[in-house]
Amino acid sequence: MKKLINRPEDVLADALKGIDAAHPELRVDHQHRVIYRARPKADGKVGLISGGGSGHEPLHGGFVGPGMLDAACCGEVFTSPTPDQMQEATSVVDRGAGVLHIVKNYTGDVMNFEMAGEMAAADSGVRVETVVTDDDVAVQDSTWTAGRRGVGVTVLLEKIVGAAAEEGRDLDAVVELAKRVNGQGRSMGMALTSCTVPAAGKPTFDLPEDEMEMGVGIHGEPGRRRVPLAGAAEIAEMLVEPVLADLDFTGGPSIVMLNGMGGSPLIELYLMYGEVATLLEKAGVQVARTLVGNYITSLDMAGASVTVLKADDELIRLWDAPVETAGLRWGV
Template sequence: MKKLMNGADTILSESLAGFTQAHADIVTLDGSGKFVRRRELRPGKVALVSGGGSGHEPLHAGFVGIGMLDAACPGQVFTSPTPDQMVEAAQAVDTGAGVLFIVKNYEGDVMNFDMAAEMMADMTGAQVQQLITNDDIAVEDSLFTTGRRGVAGTLVVEKIVGAAAEQGMDLAGLKALGERVNRACRSFGVALSSCTVPAAGKPTFDIGEGEMEFGVGIHGEPGRRRAPLATADAIAAEMCEGIVKDLGQVAGRNALLFVNGFGGTPLMELYLMHHSARRLFEGHGVQIARSLTGSYVTALDMAGCSITLALLDDDLLALWDAPVRTAALRWGV
């Protein structure tokens, strides 16, 4: 294993220090190093807090800023953050309008955010709601979840809900909006190689040179099936057909097409997959109104990608287009 690090025990703290130094105009690191928060808070705005294990960068810290999250709690690599992190982050960014936790559907994350919400209510009486994302269609249950996993569609939820929060929507409205966006998103991933957790020092799973894993999770957990490596068009066809089948009626609908790299895939290949996926979705009558391509919800150094289709009406498209200024997403500001 070759990694740019000083040690597995300090890689997270040193990375967070570098991240907040590089983007000091947007974010700041809590003095204890437990969370990243927006540098300038807006009084009276509902606070959006997310988090999860590290190794998925830029998710979630890279989405803290104007028009998205107010704070992000990073756990150790592929490990949920702790409830005390979440409570401290929520208290730091709550300006009186309440807090919405945005949580990917992994058992550790859900359990710890549940505990944090109870602790917040007991300690401060603050209004806290939770929004669970579960856009992955690959498997119904995995090693880490009961029900579908929350994956790249989480970015779409955080962007649209973040825009509405910036415009002054209240806590109940934001939760309902997030649930609506989550229902409109479907994702499917494929891995060409494993990822390597720094503390483990070896690949999470073994995969042959001529193999791929359909439906792999963002922690390297198994997917639907192992298969021989195929052409990009054939890979995209299985992914897109699965998404269309799960969404149901898609003809004539406007959509966002999001092709997400897992950390070890060149942009050349991601754009090629976007070309294949767009052609396939348009063959089903989908109107691709917006696109996003890049590595945003990663699995360390895994090669592969996910495809997300989000069916967005005019109101949701306007919120997607609304200004955003974060380390990883920036337009209109």
């Protein structure tokens, strides 16, 4: 394992120090491992918290700031944060209008946020609502699994719902919007290589030189199937086809994200996006907004995912609203 780390057990603590040093507009609570805005939002506005295992940066800490999240709870690498972190963040960001927890659908994340909600309700009386993202079409049989995983749509949701909370919408309206965004987004990912969890010290799975993993999650958990390595055009088809098969995206604008898993260079991501854009156009999907880059990653895994969100004028307007975070920044 070759990584820019000191000791595997200190990766998160050391990374938080770097985030703290690099971003004076953020406030890092090193004890609870929560990243906040340095300047809290105004009273009467809904607070937005997300969190999850680390290793997916810029998600979620890179999306804390005006127009997006109020706080991000950082777990160990690929491990959900704990209820005390979320409870602390909830009480800190509450401006009297309640707090929305944005949770990716993974067993651990859901259970920890559930316990945090129970603890917050019992202790502080802050009104907490939860939305669980589950946009990964790679999970085919959600009846016999823990359900579809929350992946790329989480990024788009945090942006759109963050804009709505900033406008001053109440908690019920924010929850309704969040559920709508999740329901209208679909993603599919693939990996060319495994990732290496620092604490494990070696790749999570073996992937031969001439094979790739289709439908991979964001924790190195294997996907739908292992297939022979193919060219970008063919890979794009394998990603786009199941997304479009799952939801009709025609008849309105869409927001599309071509996301890198962390180990693929931007030139490859743009090359992939070119292939994806061609396929979407052929399928009659009108792409209104595009995001290409590393936004929800899986450490050093090489690969990419495609997320398509069925939008409308309202969602596009919220998407275009100003955002000022380490990971996304426009209109400011």
